[in-house]
Amino acid sequence: MLSQTYPSRNRRTAILLALAGVVVPGLHKFYLGQRGWGIAYLLFFWSGIPRIASLFEGIWFLVQGQTAFDAAFNGGSALPPQPAAPRIDPAQVGAIADALRQLDMLRQDGLISEYEFEQKRRRLLDQID
Missing domain, CATH: 1.10.10 (Arc Repressor Mutant, subunit A)
Structure with a gap:
């Protein structure tokens, strides 16, 4: 679910926060507006799974490209604008x-x-x- 307080998320910031998740997992989830997942990552940090997941998500954000990131986390804001409706005579x-x-x-x-x-x-x- 996208948060109303962060209308546009930066892919580089998300990558850095996800990779920093090896130390403190879940920061990128909060940044991306996924508070529930962020809390789950913090609650289960002792198991090591959120750290591994953060690492994989950081790599995924890096590999997927800006367009796919925007489609997933910025409501598709990187999609080309739709042409205006033709004027009707x-x-x-x-x-x-x-x-x-x-x-x-x-x-x-x-x-x-x-x-x-x-x-x-x-x-x-x-x-x-």
């Missing part, structure tokens, strides 16, 4: 609305089936999206 919307009305009249008059109406309606609406 109001005249085009009006023309499509008129075509939909005519299409509905054909359906009501029984000149096209419900299935044909739905297919053509979707094609017209896809022109807006």
Whole structure:
């Protein structure tokens, strides 16, 4: 679970804290907003398992790359921005609305089936999206 207090986490800091976990395990978990895991690492430090896990996680953060780290711990903030929605010409919307009305009249008059109406309606609406 991501913490609201740390909106952006630095990969290098996470690597250093994870590798420092060989001495004091769990610091990187607190930094990454995973408080429950951080507490578990501290509670079981005597067993040696959290120290080994910290070492492996430090290596994992180092190997995985910035994009994968951001996707996992920064809410995917390194993903490329999505293109803006295309601007819709109001005249085009009006023309499509008129075509939909005519299409509905054909359906009501029984000149096209419900299935044909739905297919053509979707094609017209896809022109807006």
